[in-house]
Amino acid sequence: VGQTIDYLRENKDLPEEFLEIFIVDSNFKPIGTVPSSKVLRTSRETKMNTIMREMPVLIPVNMDKEEVGHVFENYNLFSAGVVNKDNKLVGMITGDDVFTVLKEEAEEDVLRLAGVGDEEITDTVLKKTKRRFTWLLLNLFTALIATWVISIFGATIEQMVALAFLMPIVASMGGNAGMQTLAVTIRAIASKEISSSNINNIITKEFIIGVLNGIIFAFITGAIVHLWFKDMNLTI
Secondary structure, eight states, rough: HHHHHHHHOSSSSSSSSSSSSEEEOTTSOOEEEHHHHHHSSSSSSSOOHHHBBBOSOOOOOOOOOOHHHHHHHHOOOOOEEOOOOTTEEEEEEEEHHHHHHHHHHHHHHHHHHHHTTTTTTSOOOOHHHHHHHHHHHHHHHHHHHHHHHHHHHHHHHHHHHHHHHHHHHHHHHHHHHHHHHHHHHHHHHTTTTOTTTTHHHHHHHHHHHHHHHHHHHHHHHHHHHHHHHHHHHHOO
């Protein structure tokens, strides 16, 4: 411990702040860590390998930054060693670094939810237009499908004008239900909770949730419409 403290004081190439000291073997392969606070509280004669703790996980140098964030979250890490393909220590990642990454990923998820991708404020008008076009085109087609479904009941709407007042309810409830499913799905994708093994189960579950909510709110809306218009045919 004494040699470690002297080394930390004399070496000018070390990071200004660090929470843990990584212990490596003769081949520079990490074997454990010691919190810097524990080093300061331990007598100088104590061997570092007697107070070190095993590392729960090491970060490969080529691991995706988003995956690194999930590793830190799953293991509640403050810092982690980075190793190359030979499992030799080449650096470290701190919680501050991961916080920045998670913040960036959260911003990207919000942008994807809005259909604008990684758009920057400095992008040109043409570039922004192209980025938003595909999502808006998809929305146009879904809106046309909804319009087509409504047109099927055009004759009924003409006979019962009150239905026109209720159409915004259908559009609003459908849109909100879709946004809820989309938000939950994007969050699950971001947190790696969706995989090929459970995708069918998730789709089935969301479908059942949609059907159940549809039935429940159909009865609620029907009751309100009946009290409002006093018309059983309209209620049905």
